[in-house]
Amino acid sequence: MLDYTIRRVALLVPTVIVGSVILFLALRLLPPKDFVEQHFIANSPDLVLSDPGLLDRQRKELGIYGPLHEQYFRWMSGFITGDWGKSLVSQRPISEELVHRIPVSFELSFIGLFFTWVISFPLGVIAAVRQDRPADYVLRTSAYALDALPSFVLGIFLLTFLAVNFRWAPPLTYSNLWDDPIRHAGIMLLPTLVIAVSSSGDLIRLTRTFLLEVLRQDYIRTARSKGLPEHTVLLRHAMRNIALPFITIIGFQLPLLLTSSVILENLFSLPGMGRYLVSAAASLDYPVVMTTTMFFGIVILVTQLITDLSYAWLDPRVSYAKGA
Amino acid sequence: MTKSYWNSVLANRISRRRALAVTGGTALGSALLIACGSGGEDGGGLEVGSERAPGSVFFERDNYALKDTSKEAVPDGVHTTPIEDNSTEAFDPYLTVDPTSDRIRDHAYEYLMRANRGPGIQPGTPEYATMVGNLSDNLEIADDGLQFAFHLRPNVKFHDLPPVSGRVMDIEDWRLSLDRYLEIATNSPAFKADVDHVTTPDANTMIFHLKAPSASLLNRLADYNYAPTIMPKELAADPELAKTQMIGTNFYVLDNYQPSVTREWRRFDEYWDGKPFIARWHEPIIPEYANRYSQFIAQRIQSFTPEPREVFQVRSDAPQAILIGNMLNLTSAYRMFFGKQEIETVPWRDRRVRIAMQRAVDWPAVNKFAANYDKFQAEGIEVELVDGTHVPPDPLYHLNPWKGELGKDSENYIYDLAAVKQLLEAAGYPDGFDIDMLFNAGRTGQPPQATLDFWNTYTRYYDQTNGLVRVNPVHLTRQEFFDRVVYAADFKGIQMSQPSSGTDVDYLLFRNYSSKYHLTAFPDPELDRIIDAQREAFDPQERAEYIKDFQRYQAKEFYILPGQGRWNTFEFQWDWVRNVMYRGQNFEGRHKEWLIADMPNRDG
Numbered sequence: 001m002l003d004y005t006i007r008r009v010a011l012l013v014p015t016v017i018v019g020s021v022i023l024f025l026a027l028r029l030l031p032p033k034d035f036v037e038q039h040f041i042a043n044s045p046d047l048v049l050s051d052p053g054l055l056d057r058q059r060k061e062l063g064i065y066g067p068l069h070e071q072y073f074r075w076m077s078g079f080i081t082g083d084w085g086k087s088l089v090s091q092r093p094i095s096e097e098l099v100h101r102i103p104v105s106f107e108l109s110f111i112g113l114f115f116t117w118v119i120s121f122p123l124g125v126i127a128a129v130r131q132d133r134p135a136d137y138v139l140r141t142s143a144y145a146l147d148a149l150p151s152f153v154l155g156i157f158l159l160t161f162l163a164v165n166f167r168w169a170p171p172l173t174y175s176n177l178w179d180d181p182i183r184h185a186g187i188m189l190l191p192t193l194v195i196a197v198s199s200s201g202d203l204i205r206l207t208r209t210f211l212l213e214v215l216r217q218d219y220i221r222t223a224r225s226k227g228l229p230e231h232t233v234l235l236r237h238a239m240r241n242i243a244l245p246f247i248t249i250i251g252f253q254l255p256l257l258l259t260s261s262v263i264l265e266n267l268f269s270l271p272g273m274g275r276y277l278v279s280a281a282a283s284l285d286y287p288v289v290m291t292t293t294m295f296f297g298i299v300i301l302v303t304q305l306i307t308d309l310s311y312a313w314l315d316p317r318v319s320y321a322k323g324a
Numbered sequence: 325m326t327k328s329y330w331n332s333v334l335a336n337r338i339s340r341r342r343a344l345a346v347t348g349g350t351a352l353g354s355a356l357l358i359a360c361g362s363g364g365e366d367g368g369g370l371e372v373g374s375e376r377a378p379g380s381v382f383f384e385r386d387n388y389a390l391k392d393t394s395k396e397a398v399p400d401g402v403h404t405t406p407i408e409d410n411s412t413e414a415f416d417p418y419l420t421v422d423p424t425s426d427r428i429r430d431h432a433y434e435y436l437m438r439a440n441r442g443p444g445i446q447p448g449t450p451e452y453a454t455m456v457g458n459l460s461d462n463l464e465i466a467d468d469g470l471q472f473a474f475h476l477r478p479n480v481k482f483h484d485l486p487p488v489s490g491r492v493m494d495i496e497d498w499r500l501s502l503d504r505y506l507e508i509a510t511n512s513p514a515f516k517a518d519v520d521h522v523t524t525p526d527a528n529t530m531i532f533h534l535k536a537p538s539a540s541l542l543n544r545l546a547d548y549n550y551a552p553t554i555m556p557k558e559l560a561a562d563p564e565l566a567k568t569q570m571i572g573t574n575f576y577v578l579d580n581y582q583p584s585v586t587r588e589w590r591r592f593d594e595y596w597d598g599k600p601f602i603a604r605w606h607e608p609i610i611p612e613y614a615n616r617y618s619q620f621i622a623q624r625i626q627s628f629t630p631e632p633r634e635v636f637q638v639r640s641d642a643p644q645a646i647l648i649g650n651m652l653n654l655t656s657a658y659r660m661f662f663g664k665q666e667i668e669t670v671p672w673r674d675r676r677v678r679i680a681m682q683r684a685v686d687w688p689a690v691n692k693f694a695a696n697y698d699k700f701q702a703e704g705i706e707v708e709l710v711d712g713t714h715v716p717p718d719p720l721y722h723l724n725p726w727k728g729e730l731g732k733d734s735e736n737y738i739y740d741l742a743a744v745k746q747l748l749e750a751a752g753y754p755d756g757f758d759i760d761m762l763f764n765a766g767r768t769g770q771p772p773q774a775t776l777d778f779w780n781t782y783t784r785y786y787d788q789t790n791g792l793v794r795v796n797p798v799h800l801t802r803q804e805f806f807d808r809v810v811y812a813a814d815f816k817g818i819q820m821s822q823p824s825s826g827t828d829v830d831y832l833l834f835r836n837y838s839s840k841y842h843l844t845a846f847p848d849p850e851l852d853r854i855i856d857a858q859r860e861a862f863d864p865q866e867r868a869e870y871i872k873d874f875q876r877y878q879a880k881e882f883y884i885l886p887g888q889g890r891w892n893t894f895e896f897q898w899d900w901v902r903n904v905m906y907r908g909q910n911f912e913g914r915h916k917e918w919l920i921a922d923m924p925n926r927d928g
Contacts, residue, residue: 037803048811051513090583091567097583156614163618164641172404172608172624173586173928267612271585278611279584 004312008305019297020079020290024072027286035088035284036064062088064286075287079294085287087280094291097276102295104174105272108264109257111188112195116253120200124207129234131212139204146201151260155194155267162190174271191268195257206249210242217241244314251307255300376646378899381705383649383892385447387905392443394903394916400603401919402928403901406610406625407587415578416566417553418509430910431589432483432572433553436460436474436530437545438912443905447651448719455545458912459493459554459573460530463545469537469862474498476528480596483571488556490594493573499524500560505552514550514831537860539867540830543655546909547827575600575915584609591915601918606928620645620896623924629895631774632696636703638896646899649892652708654718656824657832658887662845663762663808663815670816671757678882679736680747681759681818684793685785686739687711687888688726694778695891712821712886713737714878716829720864721871725879733879737886741789748792756792760817763797764805771799779820782888813843821887827909829871830859836884837874846883898923 036058048054059065063074063085078085084094127139162168170190175183214220215238223233262274269275273292280288375390376382417429438458445451457463460474476495484490502522505512518538523531534541544550554573559566570578575595580588587607591600608625610616620628621642628645630638639647662672671677688711692698700707710717711726725734735743748756763779765771771779779797786795798817800808808815824832834840838855839847854877858870878884900923906913919926 037807087583092583100582156612159614159618163621167622169615169618169622169624172610172619173606267615269585269608269610269612269615271582275584 001312005309008308012301012305015301016294016298020076020294021072023290023293023297024075025068027289028068028071035286036062064088075290079291084291087285087288089280089283089285089288094288097288098273098292098295101271101273101276104270105258105261105265105274108188108191108195108261108270108272109254111192112199112257113250113253115192115196116199116203119196120203121207123200124204125211125234127204127208128211128215131208136208140208143201143204146198146204149198149201151194151198152263152267154198155190155264158190158194159267170268172269174269187268187270191264191270194264195260199253199257203249203253206245207242210245211238214238214241244311247307247310247314251304251310254303258296258299376899376904378644378646381647381649383708384651385649387907388442388444388446388452390443390903390905392903392905393918394601397601397902397918398921399601399918401923401926402604402606403602403917403919404606404608404625404925404928405627406616406619407607408611408616409609415568415570416563417555417572418505418512419567420510427548427910428587429553429570430548430574431576432570432574432578433555434459434572434574434912435546435551435553435910437463439546439909441906441908441913445905455542458546465542465862469860470534472532472534472541474530474532476530477596480573481594482556482573483577483592484594485569485571485577487558487565488571491556493554493556495524495527495530497554497557497560498530500557501554502530502552504555504560509552511549512552515552537862538830539862540828540859543828544826544831546912548910549825549831550827574911576605576911579604595915597915600915602915604928620898623898626900627895627897629893632694632893633699635696635894636699642896644899645896647705648895648897649705649708650895652710652717652890652892653823654716655827655829655831657714657716658712658821658823658889659714659832659836660818660821660885660887661813661836661843662818662884664813664845665816667845670759671751671753672759672818674751675881676747676751677753677757678885680744680751681786681793682737682882682885683740683747684744684789685782687737687782687886689739690782690785691889691891693781694888697891707892709889709891711737711889714875714884714886715871716824716832717890718829721829721868721875723872723875730876730879733876736879736882739785744789744792753792756789756794758794758796760798760815761795761820762805762809762815762817763799763820764802764809764822765799766802769799769801769804782821813845818885830855833858833871833874844883846881848881848883851877851881851883 036055056065064071066074075085082095084098086093087097123139123143127136127143130136159169171183171186173183174187177184220233220237223237224230228236259274261270261272262277264270265272265274266278273295277289277292277296279285280292415429415432417433420429436459437455440451440454440456455463457477459477459480461477462475464473464475465471466473476493476498480493481490482488482493482497506516506522518534518536518541519532520535521533523533525531532541555566556571559569559571573596575592575597576589577592578587579590580586586609589605589607591603593599608619610619610625613631616625616628617630617638619625627648628638635647639645662678667673672681691709691711695707695709697707697709710722711724713722713725715722723729725737728734730737748754761783763771766775783795783797786793796817809819824836826832833855835843837844837848837851839849839852851874854870854874858867858874861867861870900919902918902920903916906916
């Protein structure tokens with residue numbers, strides 16, 4: 001297990017480096033590529049004309065100077081040492097901004113994930129237990145429909161439906177849970193509901209599939225033949241054995257939810273990382289885009305690492321050992 | 325209606341200097357007087373003394389007719405309006421280059437002068453066009469027009485924030501602000517083209533020494549794209565602090581700012597023009613249209629601007645909201661200018677080819693479509709609509725070719741396919757010609773569908789010329805567009821219909837037509853002479869005559885094609901705010917607004 005853990009952690013390092021290089025090049029080489037030109041030529045061409053050295057001075061001041069590899073190392077070393085630099089647009093330290101925004105994005109994702117499970121797990125179980133009966137058909141059809149429904153469409157629908165019919169909209173200003181729990185709940189309610197509903201289709205179907213597979217196993221048949229009540233068979237014998245695939249699903253779902261927060265935070269005006277990222281991308285604020293994307297990437301990689309390690313811990317057959 | 329508002333200046337001479345009552349801008353709001361173009365006549369304005377009422381349609385140009393209700397004002401409350409744009413730049417007023425940031429800057433910082441607004445000050449009148457004292461309590465202009473003297477308003481305090489802590493403004497604040505503005509400000513080059521240097525001869529006076537008389541300078545003393553604002557010397561001396569802290573004299577004090585989330589302002593109780601009624605102004609940044617819409621319907625925000633074609637849907641969802649017809653912009657005109665590449669050999673070097681391009685498009689029909697004119701009219705709402713010519717639609721000088729006001733050359737503006745054929749044959753292009761048309765397709769290069777629809781509306785007319793005018797659309801990213809078109813005019817072809825900037829017509833004329841600027845593809849000494857003459861003419865009628873000469877000249881030459889016209893845009897507002905008639909060009913006057921007592925969510 002220790003050997004496996006070390007190997008997986010070691011694999012993380014080159015993945016992060018390759019990812020950071022791709023990210024850096026993508027942002028700096030794809031047009032439009034120059035923040036300074038974009039801002040000054042677009043908004044103040046007279047100034048550029050009257051001062052030929054202006055653009056270079058601005059690049060220097062903002063740290064966008066020198067060969068690309070130098071710029072990359074400057075940024076990467078800053079990222080590793082915790083000096084994430086300043087936003088080119090607002091001139092504020094990126095770390096100060098992220099400190100406030102990370103909890104919002106994580107809360108949205110975790111609560112969304114929690115509600116996804118609350119909705120989809122029992123429905124998946126019902127669909128499996130009632131296989132090929134009307135409840136199963138309804139749930140499977142609904143699950144496919146939810147799969148086809150993008151979260152932002154559902155979000156827009158809910159916003160407009162509630163406003164037009166009930167004159168209700170989420171609070172405008174975000175409050176922390178401990179400052180104003182009611183306002184906090186009001187602003188988080190719709191986005192987490194949207195996450196839960198739009199993500200549950202997959203889970204309903206997967207829960208059903210996993211459970212049906214377990215219910216066909218010999219040990220389930222044995223338990224039933226011993227005369228155990230059906231709920232005991234389900235709870236004691238079947239459920240426990242679908243835990244492993246569920247961990248995999250969690251490992252994949254959390255990153256998905258984090259990235260979908262980019263859309264939902266913008267839709268619902270939540271002050272999270274996703275909103276910061278979109279705003280920065282629109283104004284070519286490279287340091288913010290690179291740092292936020294790297295942060296997202298590392299969270300996803302770490303989540304997958306934890307998933308893999310949990311998997312190995314729960315199932316000792318999983319290993320990178322030779323011949324395994 | 326369009327009589328000389330400059331008379332008030334000329335009538336108020338004080339010894340060798342002219343008096344304060346210097347008339348400024350080109351009557352931003354005199355739209356109601358126009359009723360020109362092929363579009364609407366009077367836009368259904370209300371009578372003097374009328375009030376905005378829930379569910380009514382109200383044109384912003386009629387704000388002047390509202391009564392001053394200050395004596396009934398209920399103090400405090402939170403005024404909440406959404407911001408759509410996500411980007412907010414640094415707070416240094418001299419380093420902001422994004423127009424959005426400029427508007428943020430104007431919350432906290434003030435100009436020396438401001439436009440005159442208030443009850444009874446009707447758009448199109450001399451009073452409306454007058455620039456009045458702001459941080460300078462008056463202005464004198466030397467007889468030769470080469471010196472503008474500003475006098476310090478006494479007892480103006482800066483915001484009660486460290487390190488300035490509510491100190492009274494003095495001449496050193498002015499001097500250091502101007503030094504820094506002239507040295508680094510992104511909006512200073514145009515100012516420096518007019519002003520040679522600035523002096524402060526005594527503890528109360530600052531003088532702008534001009535290179536040549538400039539009538540346009542008057543109109544631009546509160547133009548965010550041109551004029552200096554005043555910051556305290558403590559900030560002028562500490563650029564790093566100025567980037568992150570706003571300490572001005574205006575009645576907004578920045579209280580909370582979170583990038584891409586919200587800006588919140590509290591009132592400045594010691595504002596020099598009186599303590600504001602409203603306690604706070606919240607500006608949540610809501611980029612998503614559906615969210616803004618739902619917040620408006622739920623009455624959490626005061627205003628909402630719908631897509632033009634959704635106005636009537638919103639009206640049915642919010643029948644008690646006031647539908648506001650915004651003021652027409654009378655200082656800017658749309659234009660389609662030609663690039664300089666290969667200008668000696670391209671077909672459009674010949675004016676007949678350029679006129680053929682103009683006559684190939686039925687612009688009045690395009691404008692009506694874009695303004696959703698027929699739908700509004702069917703609903704009983706007269707949209708103000710002015711078709712595009714070579715100048716902004718200011719009634720002081722605007723000549724309307726669709727009314728024959730440019731004489732025989734008026735026909736050069738008017739849609740006529742037979743004329744297109746004749747013109748091209750006469751120019752030696754009987755089989756027509758090809759031309760690239762460059763479009764600004766936004767940051768990504770992929771324009772929104774609504775933008776594409778509008779482009780298609782007018783480019784489709786070229787397709788209907790039986791192959792005579794073969795337009796090849798070239799979609800550029802915003803960056804490419806500004807590099808090749810706006811910045812350098814270094815392209816072969818013509819640019820899409822784009823509006824000009826500025827709060828005075830000179831900005832359009834000088835930058836787009838004068839050979840002293842770098843953009844024009846058709847340098848012309850006679851045109852330069854007319855542009856210079858209007859620039860130096862302080863008498864408004866004299867200046868108007870030069871601008872009319874300019875139009876007559878352009879009606880023959882068409883160095884630039886006019887493009888689309890101007891029409892009202894609409895927004896919805898809940899009937900919560902009073903004293904809106906004080907609103908000026910920037911944020912001045914809004915300290916006199918107040919919120920009704922029974923509005924929803926009054927405390928935020």
